[in-house]
Amino acid sequence: MNEKNLNNNKGAMSIFNKKGMLVFPNPKEKRTICNQEKLLVFTACYCPNGHNLVTENAKINEFNGILLEISDDENTGYVALSPVYGCKTRIAVGIKLQDGKQYKISCTECHVELPTYSECHCGAHIFALFLDKESSYHSFVGACNRIGCENSYIQIGEELITSARLQEL
Ligand SMILES: [Zn+2]
Numbered sequence: 001m002n003e004k005n006l007n008n009n010k011g012a013m014s015i016f017n018k019k020g021m022l023v024f025p026n027p028k029e030k031r032t033i034c035n036q037e038k039l040l041v042f043t044a045c046y047c048p049n050g051h052n053l054v055t056e057n058a059k060i061n062e063f064n065g066i067l068l069e070i071s072d073d074e075n076t077g078y079v080a081l082s083p084v085y086g087c088k089t090r091i092a093v094g095i096k097l098q099d100g101k102q103y104k105i106s107c108t109e110c111h112v113e114l115p116t117y118s119e120c121h122c123g124a125h126i127f128a129l130f131l132d133k134e135s136s137y138h139s140f141v142g143a144c145n146r147i148g149c150e151n152s153y154i155q156i157g158e159e160l161i162t163s164a165r166l167q168e169l
């Protein structure tokens, strides 16, 4: 690794640590959650009204989960997502989630629907979880509202961070 790369690494790391995310190594012998060398964990993310959706009321493994309201035409329930980026663990309560189906995702506190940022390549929608209380598209997590579609990414300013990219940091 050359010097330029090292500098870039520091830059990326400090962005993560400022924006309600933490990066830490995931030792091989302890890889019970995700088989990744490094974990990126969301410690806070917000609805458009500034409510933090990361809560200790929904633990996934040892981490505070991201708790969302999720509904289809008939039912409304909750889904807790792992705050570890790239980790697909989720727990649904009060609603049966079906693979391939699209859902409406809302804040558990103010019930506002999370905004659609763009269309997903699968035809569903990318909804946004903001990484700061100002709820700007400058920094957010985008994820598909279709169960089973694994499209998700982190946008920070001009930078687009995908799961593959994270392992290179
Ligand atoms: Zn809210």
Ligand SMILES: [Zn+2]
Residues within 6 Å of the ligand: 120, 121, 122, 123, 124, 125, 144, 145, 146, 149, 150, 151
């Ligand atoms: Zn999708």
